[in-house]
Amino acid sequence: MEFISPTVIIILGCVAVLLFLQWKNLRRPPCISGWIPWIGAGFEFGKTPLEFIEKARIKYGPVFTVIVMGTRMTFVTEEEGINVFLKSKEVNFELAVQNPIYRTASIAKNIFLKLHEKLYITVKGKMGTLNLYKFTGQLTEELQEQLQNLGTHGTTDLNKFMRHLLYPVTVNILFKKGLFPSDERKIREFHQHFQAYDEGFEYGSQLPECLLRNWSKSKKWLLELFKKNIPDIKTYKSAKDNSLTVMQAVLDLLEMEANEQKSPNYGLLLLWASLSNTVPVAFWTFAFVLSHPNIHRTIMEGISSVFGTAGKDKIKVSEDDLKKLPLIKWCILETIRLRAPGVITRKVLKPVKILNYTVPSGDLLMLSPFWLHRNPKYFPEPDLFKPERWKKANLEKHAFLDCFMAFGSGKYQCPGRFCPRHHSQSKVWYPRHNVSCVAEVCLVILILCAKTKRSDKLQLF
């Protein structure tokens, strides 16, 4: 009896623990954990993440967890989950992104958490005073140079064309005019390193840098570029007005907070955030418009009616002109809908209930704007490019369509989504819900192409 009792107690104890774990797991969402410890479903997920999410949703239902590199990611795809993602106080943006920020930009968690809110307010405030004329001036120059290089019969890759247009314009506006290299070899180097950094960003945010040699090389190259140029960015003064660039405002704040040594790292983050979505959006807007001849024709007719026929004059695009061409803006929004970011993320601070499940604290809650935008309940015929669906959105009143989540949501949604304008009548700055500043340059490119009779040269192959 004396021999049996401890054994029985241990067995009963184990059974109780097992039952408890099972009960706990029953309340958790179904979990895809793969068969390799820690790596979990990392390989399958990493290969084609968007398809993986959709297949898992069909198989496991609207809430499911995936284990990737030791991290529990719980995906939410239906109303209840989306509401928790958007509204619950128990989920947090900063704690979800601090790790990826550390890996991709080498900003320690304590520094990131200390500065994030202030930096966010600074960037949002500065983006709020950028004006479209700053884009059109430089954009016109860049575009004219590009077209000259092309010659009258030249052809180019549309993606390359967009990069050559948007990299210099964005860098020179957000950081400092003239920062983007003008020497051909250095331009090539910039393109090569930014693309390598951008393409490897997802892996870079998950894996140790020592496993990603080329990516790490490009990251270091970009950090070095900023390190060399920070003193110049700091002392740069705009010839037109005395306003600070976005990066100058960031540098001022870092100096005030005694974290200047992290300036190149924040430069790298701002560079990536401003270019990683806008170049593909610009590319796809053109690709969609050019592959829908009716829409292309209507846009061109609209441009002719506002600006007249093509000529040699330099073109100025005003706020009022843009208002007369809503179809172009709808095309950009429709492109952003169809090419929205794959996922946005929040960290669960305290267990949250979604449907019949309890998502435990520590999980990353994941929402996919890409798939949400393909839900026919919110976007009928979701796979079709239908810019006219944006007619219903009250853009003047800062409202997108319901469930449009391309710029994220809540307190820290994308600061690049606003583009305030000078209101010609009231003479005040007013914030207008807009497609991202840089994405809107598509509109200007279209207008310029039409004005210089180049639109017929833009073809998809």
Ligand code: HEM
């Ligand atoms: C079509 C273009 C763009 C798209 C689709 C986009 C999308 C996003 C998304 C989804 C987020 C995360 C928000 C969240 O989790 O709730 C974000 C954050 C951010 N975006 Fe954008 N973005 C675009 C353009 C830009 C531009 C032009 C800038 C230029 C400054 C920019 C700067 C940022 C920054 C700094 C953050 C981080 C905000 C933070 O730290 O809290 N974005 N963007």
